[in-house]
Amino acid sequence: xxxxxxxxxxxxxxxxxxxxxxxxxxxxxxxxxxxxxxxxxxxxxxxxxxxxxxxxxxxxxxxxxxxxxxxxxxxxxxxxxxxxxxxxxxxxxxxxxxxxxxxxxxxxxxxxxxxxxxxxxxxxxxxxxxxxxxxxxxxxxxxxxxxxxxxxxxxxxxxxxxxxxxxxxxxxxxxxxxxxxxxxxxxxxxxxxxxxxxxxxxxxxxxxxxxxxxxxxxxxxxxxxxxxxxxxxxxxxxxxxxxxxxxxxxxxxxxxxxxxxxxxxxxxxxxxxxxxxxxxxxxxxxxxxxxxxxxxxxxxxxxxxxxxxxxxxxxxxxxxxxxxxxxxxxxxxxxxxxxxxxx
Ligand SMILES: *[C@@H]1O[C@H](CO)[C@@H](O)[C@H](O)[C@H]1NC(C)=O
Ligand SMILES: *[C@@H]1O[C@H](CO)[C@@H](O)[C@H](O)[C@H]1NC(C)=O
Ligand SMILES: *[C@@H]1O[C@H](CO)[C@@H](O)[C@H](O)[C@H]1NC(C)=O
Numbered sequence: 631x632x633x634x635x636x637x638x639x640x641x642x643x644x645x646x647x648x649x650x651x652x653x654x655x656x657x658x659x660x661x662x663x664x665x666x667x668x669x670x671x672x673x674x675x676x677x678x679x680x681x682x683x684x685x686x687x688x689x690x691x692x693x694x695x696x697x698x699x700x701x702x703x704x705x706x707x708x709x710x711x712x713x714x715x716x717x718x719x720x721x722x723x724x725x726x727x728x729x730x731x732x733x734x735x736x737x738x739x740x741x742x743x744x745x746x747x748x749x750x751x752x753x754x755x756x757x758x759x760x761x762x763x764x765x766x767x768x769x770x771x772x773x774x775x776x777x778x779x780x781x782x783x784x785x786x787x788x789x790x791x792x793x794x795x796x797x798x799x800x801x802x803x804x805x806x807x808x809x810x811x812x813x814x815x816x817x818x819x820x821x822x823x824x825x826x827x828x829x830x831x832x833x834x835x836x837x838x839x840x841x842x843x844x845x846x847x848x849x850x851x852x853x854x855x856x857x858x859x860x861x862x863x864x865x866x867x868x869x870x871x872x873x874x875x876x877x878x879x880x881x882x883x884x885x886x887x888x889x890x891x892x893x894x895x896x897x898x899x900x901x902x903x904x905x906x907x908x909x910x911x912x913x914x915x916x917x918x919x920x921x922x923x924x925x926x927x928x929x930x931x932x933x934x935x936x937x938x939x940x941x942x943x944x945x946x947x948x949x950x951x952x953x954x955x956x957x958x959x960x961x962x963x964x965x966x967x968x969x970x971x972x973x
Contacts, residue, residue: 695893698760699780708787709877727758731765769846787877789936834930
């Protein structure tokens with residue numbers, strides 16, 4: 631009797647063991663199967679949602695503020711130094727970097743190897759981000775380089791004002807670096823006399839600068855009087871630039887930047903209004919040109935084209951300013967999402 635029970639007992643125990651083991655094995659293999667399939671599932675799902683340009687970070691993790699790169703390809707003598715100096719004064723406080731792009735002999739166009747190096751460098755130089763790069767460099771189209779674009783900004787100035795300013799700057803320097811001897815120091819000929827004598831320094835061809843800066847790196851951009859260059863400059867100005875201000879309205883330019891990109895530009899407006907920086911750089915001994923001189927310059931085709939670009943930029947800028955508070959001119963425009971479906 632006792633023996634029978636023991637045999638039965640052992641037999642029963644063996645069956646329980648077998649069943650338990652079998653079910654464990656089944657469960658385990660299912661887990662393994664699942665874990666073998668899951669990553670594939672994940673892979674196929676994520677590969678459809680990841681932006682190919684941000685395959686490393688993934689679009690959901692892209693930090694727009696911390697990755698911000700603003701490129702200011704400043705045109706000489708447009709008031710750019712005052713603006714850049716605010717950035718230098720506030721970069722530490724706002725925790726961003728300002729970098730000057732120094733090209734051999736102040737060349738405005740970049741060689742092809744330098745284009746590649748520059749574009750890759752500022753895109754990948756993460757220690758510098760957020761960053762404001764500035765330099766006297768013609769527009770460079772980043773979309774040619776299999777790379778994401780920076781935010782372009784610029785400032786334009788009335789072309790004759792800019793030319794006259796530059797003319798006297800080369801002769802007398804400015805209050806920014808008063809002891810630096812300029813290229814034409816000692817030359818006492820006024821702008822009016824220069825125009826009368828038809829000298830090279832006041833040749834309207836010297837005004838061909840804002841158009842090529844906005845037009846870019848193509849040969850045709852640098853052909854004074856090219857209609858194609860003017861059209862290209864206009865197209866780039868609206869399509870490739872986030873904001874283009876005018877020298878005469880620096881405060882509004884700064885205000886729009888601060889509202890749009892506070893990560894870099896916060897506090898700029900306040901600083902510009904309440905520090906001496908706003909009038910920092912003034913060309914010394916600038917004599918306003920006579921009416922006849924202005925009339926003479928306005929006859930030139932180059933001035934007319936440069937003026938067309940300036941007016942085009944001004945119209946665009948005024949429009950951007952107005953859009954902030956349309957339609958009542960009092961309240962900031964708002965936007966929101968609604969009618970979100972399905973619930
Ligand atoms: C640019 O670099 C050159 C060569 O190093 C230097 O002589 C020049 O002063 C620099 N230009 C500016 C504006 O700093
Ligand atoms: C960008 O260029 C600077 C100066 O040549 C260099 O120090 C830096 O390491 C470069 N950054 C990258 C990411 O290539
Ligand atoms: C402006 O500059 C002058 C002289 O450099 C100085 O005396 C004055 O305190 C400055 N004003 C402000 C608001 O910084």
